[in-house]
Amino acid sequence: MTIFGLEANQVARLAAGVSVDHDTDIDESAAAEIFARASWTGIAEPGDSTAGALVAAIGPVQSLTALVDGWSIERVAAVLVDAGSEPISPRDLALAFERWRPRLVSRAVVTSLRQAARVSARLIHPADSLWPSAVDDLGVHAPIALWVRGTEAALQSIGSSIALVGARAATGYGEHMAMELGAGLSDRGVAVVSGAAYGIDGMVHRAALASGGLTVAFLAGGVDRFYPSGHDALLGRIATVGAVISELPCGSPPTKWRFLQRNRLIAASSIATVVVEAGHRSGSLNTAAHAASVGRPLGAVPGPVTSPSSAGCHRLIREFDAACVTSVDEVLELAGGFAIDEPRPPELDLGLGAGSDRRPPEQLRVLDALSARAARTTSDIARRAGLATSATEAVLGMLALEGCAVEADTGWRKKKG
C-alpha cells in the first residue's frame, strides 16, 4: 500500500516518530491514519467544515486518497452514500477539492513530520485517549488532529480546564487579575488554558506555572516555532510541564485567520471561558463569541469604566450576558462542575428595608429611638419609634437580653459599642 506517493514502511517510520505510542510498534493502518491526519492538518485550513465532514464520513486515509488520486466529485459522493454518511453538497466538495489541491505536496508533509519528530511534537487524534474530546463539540469545525508538545497530565487536564484570556495591551490591573485568577485556579487544582500572547495570556500561564499548576497554550502556528518569540522561554516551560498545542503542522506560520480559529479551540476545549481584560475590539472577544456559540459558560472581569482596556469585558457583560466574575470562587461557580464548600456569608442576602442592619424593623426602630447618653422612658421611646408602648416594651426586653439596651432608674439607654 502506498499513501500520498510514499511506501508503507516510509509512512510507518514517519508516523512512529510523532505517534503518542511511539515506544511501541504501530501497525500499518494506524500509521496510515496518523500520516493522513498529519497531511490534512497541512492541507485544510483550521475550521474547514468540508474537510471535517469528509474525514468524519470516510476517514482521513480514504479522503486523502480521493484528493491525491483526483477522484471525481461523483465518485466521492457515491462513497459517502456507501458509508451511510450525511451527503456533502457537490458544489462544496468541488470548491474544497479546488482549494486543497494547491497544497497537495507530499514533501511538505514529510518535512513537517520530520520537524515534529525533531522537537518531540506528537500528533493526537480523536481515537487517542489523550484527545481533548470537548473540541468534538465543534462538529464539522472540530480539528482533524492536534500537534502537541507537553505532558500527559496536562493533556488529560484539559477536560476540566478553564480558559482565561485577554488582550495583549493589558494594564497593571488586568495583569494583576490574570495573576490572581490563574494562581487561584491552579491552587484549586484546575488547569488554565490560554493563548500564550503577550499581556493577559502570558500572565495567566506564568501564574499557573508559578503556582505549580497545569497550563495549556494553544498556538496559531506550528508548535516547533513558538510565537510570540518573546515568549519563547515561557512556551518552552509550558511545553515541559504543561502542554503547547496547535492544529497546524510544524513549520506553519501564524496568520490572522489561524489566530481566530485557534480561539475556537481555546473556547471549546475548556469548560468555561473568562475574559480577564479586553479593549472594545480585542481579539479575545472572538474567543468569547466562540465560547458562547459552543455553549460554554462565559465570564468577564469588570474593571474601571475609565480604562479602555476593560471596555470589551463590559460589552460582554452588557450585550452578551457574560457573567460578571470578580474572584476565583465566582469563576468556579461559573464553570459549574466544581463544588464550592464555603457557605454564602449571611450578608449576601439583599433585603428590603433592612440594609446593612439585619434586624427586624421594630428592633431597628427602637434602637434608633434609644440614646446612649440620656435614659428615655418607654413611652418616649415608643413615640420616637412610632410603635405601640406594649410592642416597645417587648422589643426593649429583647434588646436588653442581647445587651444592646440597658434599663436605668429613669428609663432605657442604648449600650455603647
Next chain:
Amino acid sequence: MTIFGLEANQVARLAAGVSVDHDTDIDESAAAEIFARASWTGIAEPGDSTAGALVAAIGPVQSLTALVDGWSIERVAAVLVDAGSEPISPRDLALAFERWRPRLVSRAVVTSLRQAARVSARLIHPADSLWPSAVDDLGVHAPIALWVRGTEAALQSIGSSIALVGARAATGYGEHMAMELGAGLSDRGVAVVSGAAYGIDGMVHRAALASGGLTVAFLAGGVDRFYPSGHDALLGRIATVGAVISELPCGSPPTKWRFLQRNRLIAASSIATVVVEAGHRSGSLNTAAHAASVGRPLGAVPGPVTSPSSAGCHRLIREFDAACVTSVDEVLELAGGFAIDEPRPPELDLGLGAGSDRRPPEQLRVLDALSARAARTTSDIARRAGLATSATEAVLGMLALEGCAVEADTGWRKKKG
C-alpha cells in the same frame, strides 16, 4: 368644625402657611386635608402600610378623627365597609392605633407646621399637580404627603428623573463616575435624584448643579435641618434651584429606619436607579432593592475588582441582574424612555471568525497570504491561503480594487498601510 382639638380658622391659617397655593385662599376642607396629612407625616413612620391603607380608604381627615376620638376598631371597620374599601385586618388596625396613639400630640403638629412655614417648606399631597405620582406605585407604602423646599421646575422634573446613588465611602474613581454621569444626564436635560449623603450622592448633586441641571435630594429627616450638616450649603443650593424633599415633618431627626424608607422614595420617584459605587454592604444596595421591587430598571457601574468600593455594584450585576452601565448613553438606554440618536458603531457587532477585521474569511486569508515585501504568484497565494486558485484570483481582484493588493510582474504584493 374642630380638627385635632384645633379650631377651623387656626387649621386654615396653619395650612395656608405650607400650602403650595398659599397665595390664594384655601377653603376649609382643603385646609383640613393639608392639616391632617401634615399630622399623619408625624404620626406614622414612613412606609406604614396600615396608615397608607386607612388614609387611602377613608381620607386623612376621617382617619385622624378616628384616631383622635378613639374610635373602636369595629367602628373603623364599619366605616371602611361603607366606603367600599378593601378591609384592613382588625389586628393590624388595633396594633396601628396602639403605635400611633403615643404620637397624638397636636402641639407637635402645630410646631412642625410653623417651622415649615418659617423655612418656606410646602406640603404637597397626591391631589397636587406637583405630586411626583410615580411614588404612588409604592401602593400602601406610598407617602401620605411630602414636605418640599424647592422649585416647581425641579418637582415637575421628577417624573422623568434618574436616580444616581452610591456609598458615602467613595473613592476618587467613584466620585469621577458620579460627576461624569451626573453632569452627562444634566447636559441631556435629565434631572438627577439622590440622597445628599457624603461621597457619591453629594457628587451627583454637585455635578448637576455645576451643569445647570435640575437635581432633587430626598432626606431622611425634616427639610428644616439639613443632614448631613457638612452638606448644609450644598442642600441650601439644591433647595434654591432644585428640590429637597422629605416625608417627615420639620423637626424630625433622621434615623436608620428613615434612611431605609427614604431610599424607597428615591427608587420609586425615578424612572431608573443607577448605583455608581457601593461596597459589599452599602446602604445604596437597599435603594437598588427598592428599585427592583417597584419595577424600576436598575443599573450599576462596574469598577476594579480590587476596589472594595465597587463590590456592591458587582453584586448587583451578578446577583440582581442589574445592567452594567458605563456611560451616560447606557444610563439613558436603561431608562428606556429616551431616544438615543447616535447609531451603534459598526464594530459593536461581535462576529465569529472575524474579530477585529470585518472582512469575509476568504479576503482575510488571502491578505494573510500576501507579503508586503515579496511578490507572490497566485498559486503560491492560493496554497498559503488554503483556497482554490480561481477563488484566490477573484479575491485578489477585489483587494486590488480596494487598493489593498498590487499586482507586479512577478506576482501579487500587499499594499502597505
